[in-house]
Amino acid sequence: MDLARTQTLTRGGATRNELKRAARRLFAERGIAAVGMREIVEAAGQRNAAAVHYYFGSKDDLLRELLIDGAQLIDEGRRVMLDAAEAAGEPGLHAIVRAAVLPNIDLAGETGENETYFRFIVGVQNERRQWFRETVRGDASIGYARYMAHIHRLLGHLPTPIVNQRILFAGLSLQTLLAAREAALDASDTGDHHFWSRPEALEGLIDTVEAILRGPLR
Template sequence: MDTSDRIKLAAIRLFAKLGVEAVTVRDIVAAAELKNPGSLNYYFRSKDELIRQVIVESMGHANELWRRRLEAIEEEGGPGSLREVVEVLVTWPLSEPLDGSVSHTARFLAMALQTRGQTVRSLTREMNYTAYDRAIGHMRNFLSDLPQDVVAQRVIFFFWSLTGFLTAYEAYVDSEARDDSVWHNIDPFANFVDSMVGMLTAPVSKQVATMPKAKRTA
């Protein structure tokens, strides 16, 4: 790896574990094992620009993974079911680190969404990451019998759930723990896909169908 790659790899690991805002330039330089404290500014000008580039690359890796998986089923005339679409998106790792270590991409993106959500959304549009949107388009087609407002909200719930699931699994793998029955008794990915299909296709209750759009209070 060259110096810029070492900086990005060190940064994404720290951001994933400590949060984007908690990590300092000094922390990143130390984690990258660089002797020159000014190396980060030399390559990236600022921490903000480094964060931007790491988001762009992380989203790019995820988009490429989803694109390949989606095109594979589209070339076969699919998707033929909602489950196929969900399976496209429920995959890990979202990237392969250059040093062969465990991916931190899901955790980093979760952290970035918490504190820099607008930046993530803006870059997604700017860089034209379309694979996720294409998958969601297929998903909506299979849910056309449900009210559009319900589907829109459930798609958001799906994305939040997917982010949490991949983040938890990534952290588990990184911990090298091997005795957690949550991840071992049955296939967690297949079960998560089943759960998401169930959530997306669940009948709309009377309460939801008749609830006004104003904020619901307890």
């Protein structure tokens, strides 16, 4: 590959990343329906009004890529932690919850996932919940399916509808807390926060999810 083509591909990749980062932030801060394609182009500092269409196709195609990017990052980390927990024997609830929660912290993506991803997915779920459920499948949810299987194993003494309800409540609570944490850290000039940067806050996230799952049946 000649140098000119390599430079063109590099610039194209950088432009895609800039568009994705700008789009996710706009969606996170203003919602999905309120953001137009032209606004994304302007926020990314691009001059070509058709840049989003050129790189991604439709708005739904862009949303799908943003959603899958973060979901894959989280699920890859979840699988690694579940592998480690399972290698040590049959894991208990605390180990499984840690494997579910910790991969959500400080996402190491190339387009600023750690800055806006959880506010973005809260918005997607609020506005397009069925689409969200249909989109995050396959390789982006293998670790989550393993997590679900462990929870059903560990809470097998409870009726299945109750277990599924608790998994839903725990997941929604975690997303809301992660979105609040993300917003606080994003608003900080230093990336630090007097509450959310403390180790106790992270342990509190884990304890909260575990408490929702473990609570006594009334």
